[in-house]
Amino acid sequence: MGHEHNHNTETIGDKRLIAAIGVNATLTLAQIVGGILSGSLSLIADALHNLSDAASLVIALIARKIGRRPPDAFKTFGYRRSETIAALINLVTLIIVGLYLIYEAMGRLFAPQPIEGWTVVVVAGIALIVDIATAILTYTMSKDSMNIKAAFLHNVSDALASVGVVIAGTLILLYGWYWTDTVLTLMIAGYVLWQGFSLLPKTIHLLMEGAPEGISIADVVSIMERTNGVESVHHVHIWEIAEHTTALEAHVVIKKVSLPDIERVKTELKRALYEQFKVIHSTLEIELDGSVCIDARQINSNRNNGKSPT
Template sequence: MPHDHSHAHIDPKSGDRRVSVAIWANGLLTVAQIVGGILSGSLALIADALHNFSDMASLVIAFAARKIARRPADDRMTFGYGRIEIVAALINYTTLILIGFYLIYEGGMRMIDPPQIQGWTVVILGGVALVVDTLTALLTYSMQKGSVNIRALFLHNLSDALASVAVIVGGSLIILYDMRWVDPAITIGIALYILYLAITEIGGPIRTLMLGSPPDLDCGAVINAMRGIDGVADVHHVHLWQMQEHEAALDCHVVLTNEGWTRIEGIKAELKACLKDRFGISHSSLEFEHEDHAHMNAALYGHGSSARKEETG
């Protein structure tokens, strides 16, 4: 199956403006929620504030990452700076996990001895938070389809909006029925949801940074397609990875038959066209070997030997 690398394209300047607006909105909201949480005694409100603060930090990281990622390759970063957005996503998901565990601990402590809480302050600030979180999610929605960095932000904002709804419900129950235990219970619920989002999404950035093969690319199909080119006897020492989020790369050794060796440039062009057109692999480095002098016992993947010891001589 062809490997589709299509994704949404947002004008960089327009995207930067959206992220800037989101940074200011989350920064102001965080201050308001922390003050309100302290005055009202609501841990759920402070939990939402901490989540919003992590969003603001995430937005700052993402904003900087977007700027840095546009730099061209140089002698220090010969692959370019595009992977900084993957690093930013990993940082953002990691902070979400840490915040989630902290909130579970604090919520558990308050379940034992629920404090007095001013419900109206919780409801009003929760409503303001819901508006800001929804606005931020809308600003980043169209951008997140083409960037793991912005997707991390979008999920932050989406979980914030849902958390704000929970905070409003909790404040209403406190006003109506003095159910103070609802506040730490909602805090724990928010924390569990944060953990779920972060843990299910963090694998993608880790896989990319570990030079894993693109998750939507069938490595076996790529190898079989290469082996199917007339004049190719075999391939080995295959490396498939993502140079950046939407740019797959391959390098490998290609073993040619005696007949194929006589038209090596034509086979190279055919291989590169196949890789690009069928699988979206735009960057490929191919090392050719004659079948009479090919590596013995070479591993299909990696750069080692399939045997216990390398053949010598």
């Protein structure tokens, strides 16, 4: 029943993403046409931002489908990290778009062009409605997914940008302040770059198998060493296989050597790791107190020096 519920939830999520892609793609086309007809660079800038949103949603949808594939002999941990790779692609693309907008805006400073204010206001008003609708479609899913959260934030920023474009178009109609279009373009580009660079470190950290946010190795070792029968813990590695999927490996030194004691210690450690740090996958190597810890690097070093690994 739980699996069926999860499948239905994922299906609903996919349908929401497809709907969001459709409205964003349509909006992008309308904004580009409106920007060309009106001569508004800020409207084209907002269109490019919307296009990056639509592309990010497409990538997120594909990544979600790939990520559901079960582990196999080729990918023993499964395919869930595909969503993190998709997030990296989306963020890099977003940064490129932001830099391009700055380039175009600087060109307009030296070669101003006439702008049709009413076209800007009408198209940007439609864009605002679509952006709000898309944000509503992706809000629920954004709570548990880095990809969808990025897409949701993109739509929120698009909505804010659309508000700004309406304001710029109004100022052009009322006062003929054409420079507001260029200034707004620079503001949109700045926001896009800030958004991209703020999310990029977290994505790279996950791909580099860094420790999950909020988890300290010292705290993990401290909790593990409180377990009855554990003398010490070393060679600790903790990382995220995928978003919300934490893994750990460690060497655990114990005193007692009976099989029941070893199994008890392992069970208690795995329970503590899950309850305290939500570690789903843990690999624990049990060592006896006083024994010499041997790992692959030491064996390789000894082999290169002509020594026996024992």
